[in-house]
Each structure stands twice: as C-alpha cells, then as structure tokens.
Amino acid sequence: MEKFTKLKATMVAMPTDNIDTDQIIPARFLKVTDKNGLGENLFYDWRYHADGSPKEDFVLNTGQGHKAQILVAGDNFGCGSSREHAPWAIMGYGLRAVISTGFADIFRNNSLKLGLLPIIVDEETHFQLMSLIEEEPDTQINIDLKNQTLTLPDGRQVTFPIDQFSKTCILNGVDQLGYLQSHASTIEAYEINHTAPVNTLG
Amino acid sequence: MPTNGHPKTLFEKIWDNHIVVAEPGNPAVLYIDLHLVHEVTSPQAFTGLREKGLSVRRPDKTVATMDHGIPTTPPSIPISDVMVINQISQLEKNCRDFGIPLFGLDSSYRGIVHVIGPELGLTQPGMTIVCGDSHTSTHGAFGALAFGIGTSEIEHVLATQCLLQVKPKTYAVRVEGALPAAVSAKDIILNLISRIGIGGGTGHVLEYMGSTIRGLSMEERMTICNMSIEGGARAGMVAPDETTIDYIAGRPHAPTGAAWDQTVTNWRSLTTDDGAVFDNEINIDAANLEPMITYGTNPGMGMKITGAVPDPASIKDVSQRQTLIKALDYMDLRPGQPLLGHKVDVVFLGSCTNARLSDLQLAASLLKGRKVAPNVKMMVVPGSQQVKQQAEAEGLDKIFKEAGADWRESGCSMCIAMNGDQLEPGQYAVSTSNRNFEGRQGKGGRTFLASPLTAAATAIAGEITDVRTMVK
Numbered sequence: 247m248e249k250f251t252k253l254k255a256t257m258v259a260m261p262t263d264n265i266d267t268d269q270i271i272p273a274r275f276l277k278v279t280d281k282n283g284l285g286e287n288l289f290y291d292w293r294y295h296a297d298g299s300p301k302e303d304f305v306l307n308t309g310q311g312h313k314a315q316i317l318v319a320g321d322n323f324g325c326g327s328s329r330e331h332a333p334w335a336i337m338g339y340g341l342r343a344v345i346s347t348g349f350a351d352i353f354r355n356n357s358l359k360l361g362l363l364p365i366i367v368d369e370e371t372h373f374q375l376m377s378l379i380e381e382e383p384d385t386q387i388n389i390d391l392k393n394q395t396l397t398l399p400d401g402r403q404v405t406f407p408i409d410q411f412s413k414t415c416i417l418n419g420v421d422q423l424g425y426l427q428s429h430a431s432t433i434e435a436y437e438i439n440h441t442a443p444v445n446t447l448g
Numbered sequence: 449m450p451t452n453g454h455p456k457t458l459f460e461k462i463w464d465n466h467i468v469v470a471e472p473g474n475p476a477v478l479y480i481d482l483h484l485v486h487e488v489t490s491p492q493a494f495t496g497l498r499e500k501g502l503s504v505r506r507p508d509k510t511v512a513t514m515d516h517g518i519p520t521t522p523p524s525i526p527i528s529d530v531m532v533i534n535q536i537s538q539l540e541k542n543c544r545d546f547g548i549p550l551f552g553l554d555s556s557y558r559g560i561v562h563v564i565g566p567e568l569g570l571t572q573p574g575m576t577i578v579c580g581d582s583h584t585s586t587h588g589a590f591g592a593l594a595f596g597i598g599t600s601e602i603e604h605v606l607a608t609q610c611l612l613q614v615k616p617k618t619y620a621v622r623v624e625g626a627l628p629a630a631v632s633a634k635d636i637i638l639n640l641i642s643r644i645g646i647g648g649g650t651g652h653v654l655e656y657m658g659s660t661i662r663g664l665s666m667e668e669r670m671t672i673c674n675m676s677i678e679g680g681a682r683a684g685m686v687a688p689d690e691t692t693i694d695y696i697a698g699r700p701h702a703p704t705g706a707a708w709d710q711t712v713t714n715w716r717s718l719t720t721d722d723g724a725v726f727d728n729e730i731n732i733d734a735a736n737l738e739p740m741i742t743y744g745t746n747p748g749m750g751m752k753i754t755g756a757v758p759d760p761a762s763i764k765d766v767s768q769r770q771t772l773i774k775a776l777d778y779m780d781l782r783p784g785q786p787l788l789g790h791k792v793d794v795v796f797l798g799s800c801t802n803a804r805l806s807d808l809q810l811a812a813s814l815l816k817g818r819k820v821a822p823n824v825k826m827m828v829v830p831g832s833q834q835v836k837q838q839a840e841a842e843g844l845d846k847i848f849k850e851a852g853a854d855w856r857e858s859g860c861s862m863c864i865a866m867n868g869d870q871l872e873p874g875q876y877a878v879s880t881s882n883r884n885f886e887g888r889q890g891k892g893g894r895t896f897l898a899s900p901l902t903a904a905a906t907a908i909a910g911e912i913t914d915v916r917t918m919v920k
Contacts, residue, residue, distance in 0.1 A: 322646065
C-alpha cells in the first residue's frame with residue numbers, strides 16, 4: 247500500500263473506452279513471481295514495435311507522457327481479467343492516479359488495495375480534462391484525497407467519490423489486511439457458529 | 449419462506465449468511481468457504497504471508513491447481529519455459545510449506561481451476577467461493593456466491609479466510625422459452641452481453657432465472673455463469689435445484705450419509721423468495737435466439753451468426769463509434785460484411801467456458817466421420833485430466849484425431865496463450881473461450897468467440913459456418 251495524500255502533477259490521456267487488463271499488461275508478462283519490472287511492460291503491445299523499439303506516436307513514449315503521474319482514460323477502464331499485475335504495472339511506470347468516467351470492479355478494488363487512486367468523474371469533467379491535456383499538455387492538476395477534490399489550474403474544483411475505509415487506509419498508507427486481522431476473535435466465533443456439515447477436504 | 453420480514457434474493461441470503469462483521473461506513477467482512485488457488489496470481493500473496501510471518505488460516509478450505517501456464521503437450525515433453533517452471537515450483541513449495549492440498553502436475557485431478565472445483569464436489573450451493581481469476585463466477589452455477597479477486601485479496605483470504613466487500617447490487621436475468629435446436633448456453637450468454645455491454649453488469653451480481661435456465665444441465669449453467677464477468681458483473685448465479693443436487697451427489701468431496709441429507713435440505717432453501725426485489729432486470733426470449741459470433745475486440749461485440757458487421761457510421765455516440773472503428777481495424781473487417789464464409793486459421797475448443805465433457809460431446813457429434821478442413825488447425829483441450837479421461841473412455845479423442853484435430857492435455861491453453869498454444873499475428877480463430885480482446889490469444893491474433901457447435905462446424909467447413917445449415 248502506497249500512501250497518497252496530495253498530488254500535483256501532469257496528465258497523460260488515453261481516451262479509448264474499455265481498456266482491458268490484457269492491454270494494460272499482456273498475459274505473457276504474468277509469469278513473474280514478484281512485482282518487479284512490470285512498469286517497463288505497461289501497455290506493451292500498444293507501446294512497442296515487434297522488434298521491441300518504442301512506437302514514437304504512442305502517448306506514453308512522448309516526452310509528455312513519460313513525466314505524467316496521472317492517467318486520464320476512457321470509460322470502463324480496467325475491464326477483463328482480475329490480474330493485479332495491471333495496477334502494479336501502472337504504478338511501476340510512475341502513475342499514481344487514473345481518472346475515468348467508470349472503472350471495472352475488480353480493477354478498482356485492486357487499485358484501492360495498493361494506493362493507486364481510481365477517480366471517477368462525470369462526462370463533462372472528463373471532457374474538460376481531455377481538452378486541457380490537448381490544449382496545454384504541461385497542465386498540472388491538484389488531487390487532494392482528504393478533501394476528495396480535483397483542482398484545475400483555473401481554480402475549478404471537482405469532488406470525487408471514494409469509500410471512507412479505502413480513503414483512510416490510503417491516506418495513512420495502511421494495508422487493509424490490518425483491519426481484517428483486528429477481527430480475529432470475531433472470525434473465530436463465526437467459524438464456531440457456522441461449521442459446514444462436512445469438512446469438504448477431509 | 450422469507451425471514452426478517454422481507455423477501456430475499458438468493459444473493460442476499462448467501463451474503464447475509466456470511467457476514468462476520470458489518471460496521472457502518474466500512475466494507476463488510478465476508479467469510480470465504482472455499483478459496484481456489486492457481487500458479488499465476490498466488491506467488492506474490494504467499495510471499496506477503498512469509499514477509500509478515502503469517503500462516504494460512506484454513507488450509508482445509510483452500511485448494512490449489514496449475515492451469516494457466518502449463519503446456520498441453522504430453523507430460524513426456526519437459527517444460528521449456530523457465531518462468532513457467534519457476535511459477536510451478538513456487539506453487540509446489542508454497543502448498544508444501546503452508547499445508548495446502550495441491551492437484552499438481554502428477555495429479556489425475558488437475559485441470560482448469562473452474563473445471564475441477566465442481567468436478568470434485570468442492571463447489572456447493574450456498575458457499576462463498578473466491579479465486580485469483582475473474583472466471584471464478586463459473587461456480588455461481590451451483591447457487592454459490594463466487595467471484596474473482598486480486599493478489600492482495602488472495603493474501604487477505606489466505607491469512608484470515610475473510611474478504612472485505614462492499615455489497616453489490618442485484619440483477620435478474622430471466623430466460624424463458626424453448627432453446628431452438630443448435631442454440632447453446634454459450635449463445636445465451638453472448639446474446640446477453642451483446643445487449644447489456646461489457647460494463648452493463650458492473651457493480652451487480654446477476655441471477656439467471658426462468659424455465660430455460662431450469663432446463664439447462666450444470667455444465668451449461670457453468671458456461672453462462674462463467675461469462676458473467678464479461679458483462680462486467682461481480683458474479684453470476686443460478687439457484688440450486690434437483691439438477692444441481694444430482695450433479696454433486698457422489699462426487700469425491702460431496703457430503704455423504706446423514707450429513708448429505710441434512711445438507712440437501714438446506715440447499716433446497718436457497719432460492720429467491722417470491723416478491724424479492726432486484727435492482728435491475730432483463731428478459732431474454734430463448735425461442736428467438738440464434739447461434740452467436742463475436743466480430744469485435746470485446747465479448748459484447750457479438751451478433752447472430754447470420755448477421756453483418758455493424759457500421760460505425762450508424763453509431764451516434766462518438767466514443768462508441770471510435771471503439772467500433774478501432775475494433776474493425778484490428779480484426780480487418782468491413783462494415784456490413786457478413787461473417788458466414790469468413791476463412792479461419794485455427795479453431796480452439798477449450799477453456800473454462802466450454803471444455804467440459806458435454807462440450808466435447810457436442811463437437812464430436814459433428815466431427816464424427818468428418819475431417820477438419822485443410823486450412824484449419826483445430827486444437828481440442830479438455831478442461832481437466834478427468835474430462836480427458838472420460839472423453840477417451842467414450843472414444844471422443846479418436847473422433848477428434850481421426851478428423852485431424854489435435855487432442856491435448858488439459859489447461860487454460862489458448863484462451864490466455866501463456867503456455868505456447870497461441871495464434872500467430874494476423875491469424876483468425878473461432879474459439880470457445882471467453883475473451884476476444886486484442887492479442888488475447890497471441891499478439892496480433894484475431895478471435896471470434898462462439899459455441900462448441902459453431903466451432904466444430906467452422907472447423908469442418910474451414911470458414912465461419914452456421915451449424916444449422918450443416919447436414920447431420
């Protein structure tokens with residue numbers, strides 16, 4: 247879990263809707279047994295030619311894309327497979343937040359466990375951000391997790407939703423596992439009261 | 449009989465029965481009855497346990513197998529991919545060190561995790577079941593609440609046997625009417641996703657109901673629940689009935705004796721009460737369904753097999769239009785183009801969607817006495833070693849081999865293309881799997897998703913074929 251409180255950073259735009267986790271990190275990169283090196287392989291098949299050389303026109307390969315810490319993406323971002331390698335790759339690359347009009351459930355849950363902030367905005371705000379990136383690529387926006395706000399350079403402020411539990415964990419850089427562990431005795435009581443008719447693996 | 453004063457959906461009954469802690473403002477702590485594990489998404493979770501000095505709380509509720517990266521070539525051929533070897537060794541070591549039962553390389557029960565769970569009688573009605581794989585929704589066919597989780601959540605479940613979950617919404621999918629001949633469960637779910645879209649079920653658990661669903665076998669119900677995730681849903685479920693009970697009876701890990709009788713009585717109470725309210729609903733008229741095929745690069749881009757590729761110019765929404773243009777470009781298809789008659793290079797009969805015995809039987813019924821077309825390479829990958837054995841006992845393997853198809857060992861194989869079974873760039877495949885994303889079956893590969901019957905018909909003709917037009 248990486249702590250996130252505030253961020254002032256430039257953005258990179260990937261307007262395509264339904265970007266699935268096979269695009270974010272193709273399956274052949276899932277053979278790792280740790281979390282290392284995935285940032286290099288982020289969006290691999292969109293990012294590199296067959297010979298491994300970077301595609302010059304792919305947004306992450308441009309100077310602007312390279313420095314950005316915020317990704318603004320099309321709707322239903324992160325659909326498809328449950329692979330947590332997807333947010334690992336995104337964070338490994340250096341991105342700390344993804345802004346979209348909608349996220350797939352499993353991807354969003356995975357991201358919240360890691361401290362990669364999935365920020366949902368309405369279509370109007372999304373359009374404004376995309377226009378801003380196009381007109382002024384060096385634009386920086388402010389993300390304030392405590393206040394749940396995005397602030398644009400002209401002072402416009404937008405509020406985004408996030409569940410309070412995830413927010414607290416991310417603000418403090420605390421793994422959600424701790425909360426589960428704090429309920430150990432309740433879990434034990436549950437098990438005593440809910441024995442399965444048979445130990446299915448006995 | 450409703451309890452707590454209001455009629456409940458099946459989902460609510462299972463949810464309420466598994467709440468360990470529910471504090472206002474926090475996600476619920478949900479107890480997990482069965483945790484399935486495979487070699488690709490688990491290594492980092494076990495590493496997390498080791499780093500924190502934790503053990504697995506309930507190894508007796510945890511089961512592991514190997515499916516995603518393992519080759520489907522005969523075991524006499526050593527695995528050449530060192531990273532796959534490493535993942536396998538890691539899982540073996542983790543299972544040994546943490547005391548988890550493993551159906552490994554040498555096991556006659558190993559296979560795709562969502563095929564072996566039900567086969568072994570591990571998957572049962574009323575359970576909460578999770579796995580680090582999005583197609584965990586498959587197990588919902590038994591009236592379980594089953595869904596995919598990420599690696600961090602795998603670690604949570606290993607350590608505490610619990611998961612933090614925000615309660616999802618409910619979505620009733622009512623399917624009524626007689627399925628026409630040659631229309632399969634796969635066509636039902638492809639039809640649904642073509643209507644609701646790949647984000648249509650986001651935040652919801654789907655419950656499949658109605659006379660058509662009641663008439664399906666367990667394997668057919670698994671096909672439908674399997675692809676619930678492709679509609680964006682958290683999970684999909686079918687309430688248990690006599691079909692479910694008959695399927696489970698006698699399986700290796702099914703209850704027996706007095707425990708069986710008591711369990712079955714409990715299972716029969718797992719239905720949605722009359723008058724229960726769903727957050728969303730949709731109806732499907734099964735009698736009007738036709739064999740389906742996808743044309744694009746997500747599972748929602750599907751149509752009747754007799755249809756024509758849609759025209760981006762007819763789509764008003766700009767981003768939807770862009771999505772279709774991009775998909776048609778990748779697939780090298782033109783607006784208005786029919787797919788019938790489109791040549792294919794590969795036919796893949798496999799995956800957790802459609803590689804159970806009944807799927808193989810259907811395909812074999814068409815292929816018997818016929819040949820795979822010379823321009824097609826057909827690969828048949830049974831869903832588990834048990835399915836493979838049963839198929840061989842019935843002589844299905846001989847039918848496939850005599851037709852010129854490749855009969856393999858079990859595994860995920862070309863669905864995810866991690867093990868060397870994959871398309872070459874530009875190749876077209878008709879596949880009984882669940883995803884047609886760009887590059888899913890191999891970089892540059894182009895996938896048409898379809899049912900086992902459509903796949904077999906296509907293999908014989910060498911081109912996309914309406915099975916209803918094939919002479920039996």
